[in-house]
Amino acid sequence: MDAATLDALRITLLVALGATLLVGLPAIAVGFALARWRFPGKGVVETLVALPLVLPPTAIGYLLLSLFARDGWLGPAQLGFDPGVLFTARGAVLASAVVCFPLVARSARAAFESVDPRLERMAQSLGASPLRTLATVSVPLARRGLAAALALGFGRALGEFGATVIVAGNIPGRTQTLALAIFNDIQAGDHEHALRLVGWTTLLAFALLWSIERWLGPGARARNTTP
Amino acid sequence: MTPRLQIALELQLAEFALRVRFESDARCVGIFGPSGCGKTSLLEAIAGWRDGIRGRIAVGERVLHDDARGLRLSLRERGIGYVPQDALLFPHWSVLRNLQEAARRSAAGERERAAEIARAVEVLGLAQLTARAPDTLSGGERQRVALARALVSRPALFLFDEPLGGVDLELRRRILPWLRRIRDMASVPIVFVSHDPAEVQVLCDEVVVLERGELRAHGPAGATLRAWHSRSERFENVFEGLVVEVGASTARVDVGGACVQVARGSLRIGERACFALDSDDVLLALDPPRGLSARNGLNARVKAVTACAGGSRVDLELEGCAGVLLSATLSSEAVAQLSITTGRAVVAVFKSSSCGLLASPDVARSIASRD
Numbered sequence: 001m002d003a004a005t006l007d008a009l010r011i012t013l014l015v016a017l018g019a020t021l022l023v024g025l026p027a028i029a030v031g032f033a034l035a036r037w038r039f040p041g042k043g044v045v046e047t048l049v050a051l052p053l054v055l056p057p058t059a060i061g062y063l064l065l066s067l068f069a070r071d072g073w074l075g076p077a078q079l080g081f082d083p084g085v086l087f088t089a090r091g092a093v094l095a096s097a098v099v100c101f102p103l104v105a106r107s108a109r110a111a112f113e114s115v116d117p118r119l120e121r122m123a124q125s126l127g128a129s130p131l132r133t134l135a136t137v138s139v140p141l142a143r144r145g146l147a148a149a150l151a152l153g154f155g156r157a158l159g160e161f162g163a164t165v166i167v168a169g170n171i172p173g174r175t176q177t178l179a180l181a182i183f184n185d186i187q188a189g190d191h192e193h194a195l196r197l198v199g200w201t202t203l204l205a206f207a208l209l210w211s212i213e214r215w216l217g218p219g220a221r222a223r224n225t226t227p
Numbered sequence: 228m229t230p231r232l233q234i235a236l237e238l239q240l241a242e243f244a245l246r247v248r249f250e251s252d253a254r255c256v257g258i259f260g261p262s263g264c265g266k267t268s269l270l271e272a273i274a275g276w277r278d279g280i281r282g283r284i285a286v287g288e289r290v291l292h293d294d295a296r297g298l299r300l301s302l303r304e305r306g307i308g309y310v311p312q313d314a315l316l317f318p319h320w321s322v323l324r325n326l327q328e329a330a331r332r333s334a335a336g337e338r339e340r341a342a343e344i345a346r347a348v349e350v351l352g353l354a355q356l357t358a359r360a361p362d363t364l365s366g367g368e369r370q371r372v373a374l375a376r377a378l379v380s381r382p383a384l385f386l387f388d389e390p391l392g393g394v395d396l397e398l399r400r401r402i403l404p405w406l407r408r409i410r411d412m413a414s415v416p417i418v419f420v421s422h423d424p425a426e427v428q429v430l431c432d433e434v435v436v437l438e439r440g441e442l443r444a445h446g447p448a449g450a451t452l453r454a455w456h457s458r459s460e461r462f463e464n465v466f467e468g469l470v471v472e473v474g475a476s477t478a479r480v481d482v483g484g485a486c487v488q489v490a491r492g493s494l495r496i497g498e499r500a501c502f503a504l505d506s507d508d509v510l511l512a513l514d515p516p517r518g519l520s521a522r523n524g525l526n527a528r529v530k531a532v533t534a535c536a537g538g539s540r541v542d543l544e545l546e547g548c549a550g551v552l553l554s555a556t557l558s559s560e561a562v563a564q565l566s567i568t569t570g571r572a573v574v575a576v577f578k579s580s581s582c583g584l585l586a587s588p589d590v591a592r593s594i595a596s597r598d
Contacts, residue, residue, distance in 0.1 A: 124302035
């Protein structure tokens with residue numbers, strides 16, 4: 001593996017990890033709220049949460065770019081300092097996070113919905129606070145679904161292209177992920193290198209999917225509990 | 228004295244509205260009715276698990292729900308020990324961890340809580356189960372764990388939803404005395420849902436009869452169920468007494484003046500036990516029968532004759548023990564031929580083996596020996 005490929009691989013993993021960490025808590029919180037609470041405007045929130053799933057990633061990237069541009073709402077002119085998002089790895093993390101948010105939130109919602117709400121009521125009837133119920137009953141019982149949600153987000157972030165290229169650019173060694181590097185090689189006509197990168201990407205995706213299936217998929221429980 | 232339970236609530240269910248209003252000072256109130264009559268919904272309403280309740284719910288001075296004052300206690304503030312039909316144990320915890328979580332509510336110290344758990348474990352025979360996961364337990368085991376969990380949570384009100392529902396006869400015999408023990412010791416009311424008249428009579432001082440969400444009757448358990456049952460064919464007589472003599476295959480039980488011969492089983496002298504006797508298994512004779520294999524021929528007086536689905540139900544009062552009622556179901560022809568009318572002296576005949584042991588004294592014995 002050459003140095004450029006190694007760089008791209010490293011950046012890809014770091015960006016995906018960063019995006020998953022950034023998005024994890026808020027997306028799980030939103031998933032819980034959607035699964036358990038009734039509130040006015042819930043339908044609007046549901047739609048907003050799903051929106052990045054349907055919007056072209058380039059549109060999301062462009063919105064983020066405008067937001068963080070010099071005179072944008074979150075740009076240096078407004079904030080009084082440079083948040084250092086545009087054309088940095090930080091930007092790549094943010095772009096990936098926004099794109100994978102709906103996947104994590106929706107999967108987390110499904111995970112919480114699979115928990116019998118009567119168990120949560122029982123915990124509270126026995127004296128647990130709502131927070132304790134969440135921590136000791138809801139989350140542990142939804143843990144497999146929640147882990148799957150995070151893995152799904154991580155996987156989506158690994159392949160992110162459209163939003164990332166607009167917000168973070170395509171800077172080798174700084175913001176160039178595998179997806180961007182492949183695009184670069186094709187543009188430059190270096191098909192042999194592109195093919196090698198595709199090989200690495202496939203290997204990475206395979207490893208991820210295989211582990212998800214192994215640890216979280218159907219039948220995993222039986223395997224894990226068998227002595 | 229048990230705090231007064233005050234229930235006045237309305238709740239719209241899918242097919243009908245639940246409308247229940249009663250007050251009770253009883254230690255244990257039975258909620259009796261066919262399945263689908265709203266029994267479980269009533270318990271969930273009291274526990275605060277249902278939305279859309281109108282009315283007022285109070286236990287003694289504590290008001291759990293009151294529309295007039297806009298008051299609605301949260302689930303955790305209600306202090307309820309609820310045992311649902313499906314036990315609802317926390318599936319990701321061991322039996323012991325389930326009990327420990329419930330014991331957190333008790334204000335007692337760590338050591339006292341552990342002792343409380345140990346006691347519940349011993350009484351309900353859970354010692355072998357503490358390390359097990361709930362999904363490895365049988366239905367009866369789950370129910371016992373759920374009962375233990377409710378007990379160690381030291382609630383202000385117990386709600387039991389058919390805790391003996393999925394339990395076989397032998398286990399029911401073992402758990403019933405223990406439920407009676409909770410009832411006798413607990414200074415908090417118990418609401419006990421059941422569709423089994425015998426269970427209700429063994430446990431409950433009072434019973435509320437529900438039908439399609441409406442309260443149809445409320446009163447002392449035995450009398451209310453007798454009256455309610457006039458429409459069905461059979462009635463399960465329940466009597467309780469002291470074992471005074473044990474023979475080769477039968478035992479004599481003093482039920483408060485009169486003695487009944489029952490199958491001996493594992494009964495011992497000095498024990499109290501409960502028995503069920505189907506009204507279909509009781510024959511009536513005008514004179515003491517001679518040369519009869521049935522071991523029981525008790526003098527009684529007819530208190531009431533009521534038409535029922537299979538003919539007539541004759542309620543008898545046993546001679547020498549005021550207040551002990553025994554019902555027999557006869558065909559209308561038999562009633563007419565023997566001219567059985569109120570006030571008539573008769574002899575109630577039944578076999579010792581017709582008296583089924585409802586609550587074995589074994590558990591009570593093991594509890595008593597530790598006190």
